[in-house]
Amino acid sequence: MNAINYIKLEFPSLSCNEAFARTAAAAFAAHLDPTLEELGDVKTAVSEAVTNCIVHAYPDAVGRIGLRLRILHDGQLEIAVRDWGCGIEDVEQAMKPLYTTGGDERGGMGFTIMESFMDRLRVRSRPGKGTTVVMLRTIRSRRKRA
């Protein structure tokens, strides 16, 4: 699929980069002239995916996180968040609401929130190799909507 525009970022899995990642994603998505609500949805989904890399992929170390956003045809925004961390044994189980390996501090709602805020969510993971989360969201320009 040909992208009209894209950005690629890479940053270490430090929690202070969560706010940076979602703000950068929102700034890029602004090209599509989204509503405030759509921008909030993009920020939320990026925050969830990036936090998962920091908390789960690299629990005891600082690793690399990749964030790629692409604008595809017809106002489709594609968000890809990638890590080279521990990976997920059973992706289907991990995506179920309330499923968590994070103990008391986590609720197991991250994937559920990503799913409800995006049009599509795809998770590819290999234990020991890493995880890639790809999300799609169509953003209709406010001008065209009017």
Place this chain on the structure above:
Amino acid sequence: MNVNTAFSAGRLTLYLSGELDHHAAREAARTIDELLDEYLPRDCAVDMSGLSFMDSSGIAVLVRISRRLRDVGGRVWIENPSGQPRRVIDASGIDRLVPVAAGR
């Protein structure tokens, strides 16, 4: 992320402001734990009118407050959520555990 408080008649109101993500949640949870220890409230209202962003890490903070209050037979509810935090509350279904107070 900031937590301000008001206390009267056994009710502690926590006014959350700023952005409540994983980075902010650890400190917020510690601050709130200390406030609950200090005031020993019967009920706790979490006012979100100043909150501009929240994700699942904020949901976990709410679950934690609710657990602590339930242990002493108290109640917890959310007040004035709007915008993005409101959408996260709706998507997560946390309002079944910590209800959103009807607008006043």
